[in-house]
Amino acid sequence: MLTAFLLLPLAGVLMIAFLPKDREHEAKYLALLVTTIAFAISLFTFVWFDRSVEGYQFVDRLQWITAQDAGFTVQFVLGVDGLSLPMMVLTGLLTVAAVLISFNITLRPKEYFIWLLVLETAVAGVFLSLDLIQFFLFWELELLPMYLLISIWGSGRKEYSAMKFLLYTIGGSALMLVGFLVLGLSAGTFDIAELAAAPPAEAIIPLAAIFWFIMAAFLVKLPVFPVHTWLPDAHTDAPTAVSVMLAGVLLKMGGYGILRIVLPILPQQSLDFRMVLATIAGFSVVYGALITIRQRDLKRLVAYSSVSHMGFVLLGISAMGAVGLSGATLQMFTHGTITGLLFIMVGLVYDRAHTRQIADLSGLMHRMPLIGTVFVVTGLAALGLPGMSGFVAEITVFLGAFGPHPIATSFAVFGVVLGAGYILWTVQRVFTGPMNERWAHLPDATEWWERTAMAGMLASIGIVGIYPRVLTDVVNMGIAPIAAVLGGGA
């Protein structure tokens, strides 16, 4: 089942690759078909997932590389637990949305959809891998499609941004590989479950060093201050669908990695450095929010708000307790849907107005009530209005983190206030006020694919907001063993 989820996009890649040149515009339908089936698989998995059992389910296992007595046995293991399942669903959902929102791509459409599907496989591989080397493989595999998607179909300084994204990520993940290899040596296995069951007590280099080597990759990906500078550039210059994928799932790879690998395998070091992480998190939230307020470009604004929101994830993690960790996981999921949708809205506005300068946009609500309304609703979800999924996640993070880190949490709460400020202010400047005559002829979101994407994303935000148990049930199952390793906590 999971293997099918992983390989389906690749099958789509093959089908698209063999499309004749004169039918290349049909690539999008193929891509939509494939991603929808993949999404359906992820939903089935979600439904069938046994919510009463901890640990991995639907495990597919294969010996991939076996080198006898060479200390290098790598498995190909896929499995989901309460932690990876939401991420899997998120990946399925956002890829469908990304494909839908890309229906108007006309430049080299075959390649575009091929890379989008490869990206889905890579990201899904990261979320489902249960072997360190395999995890690393998918982690690196994701670079290539992202690089190409940004540098071919992007805008502005796209090549610079793509290269910056690439170098930051490779730099971070390079150290991660060292950490993985040392862990593998100490424990004699690369299997994540086995490593978590028996965390190594010592290694040939201090475990603290391993901790930071591995964290380097995840913190860059998350991203947090001060290694966040690639994010605004990459977001701003990426095409809409890629921004959606980037904000929606790629950033989650960082948080997911911390939860899946760092906390269970290096629990003592995680506890030792929780203050450092909390400080970084609090700083990121406030810094991200302050920078966001100053942005004049709509897309850059959403991008910086991601830095702030991902700070919440790290804050929840740094609480090192069941509540904080569930909060972090929820925040990852909801940020994925909310910010993903925000990027879709920004993309829709840009497609019509061909500008993202906030100063140029005004009174758009008159011409595009649907886009305006969805934008406002999403914005409210982003600032954590009760009844939306964002509220559930943030409140859980704060509940979990306030005990261990009162100061950082207070800062983060202040970040929420700032968040309310910049979102409302943006909505006011862009959608209300006098209508600029320049925009008198802009159409609203009329295409079915635009509406479908918006509706699907809104639905997920609403469902989780109103009935969070649908998600928390699963998440708690995944968090419980990690929290147990960390010694219960708050």
Add this chain to the structure above:
Amino acid sequence: MDSIGVIIGFYALAGLTVGAALLVFLVRNLLHAVLALVLAFLGMSGLFITLSADFIAMAQILIYAGAIPVLLVFAVMLTPHASRDNANSLFAPGGLLIGLGFAALFVFVAMATVWPVLDVETLHVQSFAGTVRTIGAALLGDYLLAFELASVLLLAAFVGAVALVREDEA
């Protein structure tokens, strides 16, 4: 073996060899350099004689002091347009310094090492009469492959030399 004559002979010949080798790159005229090279080779064959390696000493004289300088002189004489200046190099002072440094290092290592030296009795028993026989046996015995491979080396060098100097017919 440590008779005083051998020791004096060794140092004299060593001095001659090194001095002549220095001359090779210090003199300005290429032909003089070739002559100094001959002298260095002669000194080296003298060193072989102090080691009782008479065959090697003879071969050294025949090939290195005899045949190769002739070739060198031919090469110099047959290229009339080329300068016969043994050009000075900018790097000479630095190179000399590095060279002296390496020499000092090697001397130090050689002195500091406990070499597995054969004792005098063994050497007295050993016959130095038939070194040709020993060398021949080694070349066609233990080192047969290396010996035969050397002919491949010569063949490659020969083919290569012809290929490199041949004018294009095309």
Add this chain to the structure above:
Amino acid sequence: MNGWESLHFIGPALTLLIGAIVVLLVDLITDRRAATAGLTLLVLALTATYATVHVVLGTSGEALYGAVVIDRFGLYFAFLLIAITAAVVLTSFEGLDRISQAGEFYALLLTSCASMIVLAQANELITIFVALETTSIAQFVLAGLGRDDRSAEAGLKYLLTGAISAAVLLYGFAFLFGLAGTTSLAGIAHYVGTGPEGARLALTMAFVLIAAGLGFKMAIVPFHAWVPDVYQGAPTLVTTFLSAASKAAGFAIALRIFYTGLGGGDTFISQDWAMMFAVCAALSMTFGNLAAITQTDVKRLLGYSSIAQAGNIAVGLAAVASGSTLGPSAVLFFLGAYTATNLGAFICVIVVSKRIGSDDIRDYAGLLRRSPGVALVLALCLLSLTGIPPTAGFLAKVYIFNAAIQTGHAWLVGLVIVAVLNTAISAYYYLRWARTMVLDEPADATAFHPTLALGSLLAAMALAVLFFGLNPTWLIEAARRAAETLI
């Protein structure tokens, strides 16, 4: 052991040598280049068959008074070298690239390959030296075979640096012989194993000199100065051969001398030479990558990249000191993966350079539009050189770094950190090149295609890069079994 059996043991190399002479003779009779090239391929095929016979029979043991051994290690390299030579010969069908003397070219190629196979089998210092020199002489001439001054300059430069490094190597051998009193590697291993008093300094001197001499072949810093000039000046066919075969042979003999002769892992000096290789590795990677960033000529860029890659392989040499077979098997696996990748990249460069008449990286703009197949293979090879999955280069790097870390020495973890950070640097210039091909607008959009032979060769390389990236077990197993015979 009788004479025939001895000849049987060096049979593959002997086949190549006889083949070389036949090629020379046939070249006298006919002027048709296809005939000589075809004959060369036939000789290589025969040799490969012979080597396969050895594998099937499981031949092992010493021959010719212990001058050579036949084992899986030597055979692994024999296959690698035959494959490289065959690839170069196949590529030459596309055109001989500034070389006018076809017969000599093929004959020297075969001679060089033969002596490298002997080198990989050699078990004794004098045989090693003569085989190394035979290889070198053939390669000096090959580098100078082009019909212009640049090629002549490359050949001369290669000859001079090669001569000096040979002298250095010989000096190192002399030290070893003086200490151990024997030229056989087994004898030296025995001597080193006894942990002789007062010989540490001289042994150190010996292995530093030997590493310096072999470092020239492996192209590691600080013995790399010839690489960019020779790579750029020599005919690209020859550069291809040098970058793959010469490097592989250098590492083969380094493994043989250091692992077998100086005792991997369990002797009192192995830590010392492991450290030396670690320093060389770090320098090579850092220097090679930093220098490659500013290059605009693709052959120079590949030259510097090959220095950096040699640094990666030297990480494996440093790991050899652990005494387990993981270090050497990682080197062998890396060399296998690197050979396929590097050959692919160079053959693409040959194809492109022939059509667009330039080696400037800017002229690769829009290659994807002009020749999609070539561009895709080249891009794949560049990804593999960077070490991005799902290519062989990714696993090769992971495997060799793993070998270094598995030794359990903290300082090797430090070396791996240097190595992985270098990977990030290398990503910049490899991917910039790939980007130029994929993204930029071509100045001239005429499409071109490689010939069928070259096209299939490129496809084979690309498949190998992908196959070993996805299913490396076979090659890893082969490398491991080869490494096991080394002790």
